Amino acid sequence: FDLTRPGIGLYGGRPYEGAAHGVALLLPVIQTRLVAAGEPVGYSCTWIAEKPSLIATVQGGYADGFLRTLSNTALLWAGEDPCPVVGRISMDMITVDVTHLPAIPEMLTLIGPQQSVDQLADSGATIGYEIMTGLGPRLKRRYLESRR
Numbered sequence: 598f599d600l601t602r603p604g605i606g607l608y609g610g611r612p613y614e615g616a617a618h619g620v621a622l623l624l625p626v627i628q629t630r631l632v633a634a635g636e637p638v639g640y641s642c643t644w645i646a647e648k649p650s651l652i653a654t655v656q657g658g659y660a661d662g663f664l665r666t667l668s669n670t671a672l673l674w675a676g677e678d679p680c681p682v683v684g685r686i687s688m689d690m691i692t693v694d695v696t697h698l699p700a701i702p703e704m705l706t707l708i709g710p711q712q713s714v715d716q717l718a719d720s721g722a723t724i725g726y727e728i729m730t731g732l733g734p735r736l737k738r739r740y741l742e743s744r745r
Contacts, residue, residue, distance in 0.1 A: 605725065605726055605729060606619065618709070618710065618713065620708060620714070620729070621706065621708060621709040621710075622706065622707045622708040622709070622732070622736070623704040623705065623706050623707070623709070624655040624656055624657045624673070624691070624704065624705055624706075624707055625655065625656050625703065625704055626653045626654070626655055626695075626701065626702055626703060626704065626705060627654050627655065627656050627690075628653070628654045629651055629652065629653045629654070629695065629701055630651075630652050630654075631649065631650070631651055631652075632646045632649070632650045632651075632652050633646065633649055634646050634647060634648050634649055634650075637684070638652055638683050638684035638692050639668070639683070639684020639685040639687065639692055640684070640685045640687060641685060643668065643669055643684055643685050644669055644683040644684040644692075648696075649696075650683075650694055650696045651694070651695050651696045651698075651701075652683060652692050652693065652694060652695070653680070653692070653693045653694075653695045653701065653702075653705070654690050654691070654692055654693075655673065655690065655691045655692075655693060655705055656689070656690065657689070657690070657691055657707075657736070658686055658687050658688045658689040658690050658691060659686055659687070659688055660688045660689055660733060660735065661689075661732065661733040661735050661736055662728070662731035662732040662733045662736075663686050663691065663707075664686070664721045664723060664727070664728070664731070665685060665686050666721040666722055666723065667682060667686055667717070667720055667721040668682060668684065668685040668686045669681075669682060669683065669684065669685075670682065670720045670721065671707075671717060671720040671721065672712060672720070673691075673693050673705035673706060673707050674705060674706040674707075674709065674711045674712060675695065675698050675702040675705055675706075676702075677711065678697065678698055679711070680693045680694060680695050680697075680698070680705060681693065681694050693705060708728075713725070714728050714729055
């Protein structure tokens with residue numbers, strides 16, 4: 598080839614099925630709260646606890662490029678355990694149900710081995726390109742060398 602077009606690969610996306618993941622996005626848990634059955638979480642009360650729930654607040658929001666369309670639909674991950682986003686994604690925070698976890702994690706994964714950029718994008722009715730190119734400068738980036 599005399600010319601290649603790396604496209605979304607430059608942003609850590611997977612340009613084709615089978616490509617190695619080039620990006621992971623972990624968000625710190627900054628607090629947890631017990632919420633009683635019947636209590637709402639988030640702006641406009643778009644999620645109401647059906648049972649007593651432990652809700653984690655993670656650092657990140659639409660100011661960081663996380664689309665509000667991910668509200669009440671996306672998953673974050675604690676290892677292999679999916680944790681649903683509950684309530685609206687706000688400017689600086691995302692609330693996540695961690696009731697089912699045996700311990701409160703320090704970090705939750707939004708993009709990683711359990712959930713690709715494109716899978717996350719599907720939850721928000723968009724495309725992976727919009728997710729990857731929208732990630733804001735407040736997110737700390739760490740560049741790693743290839744292990745190959």
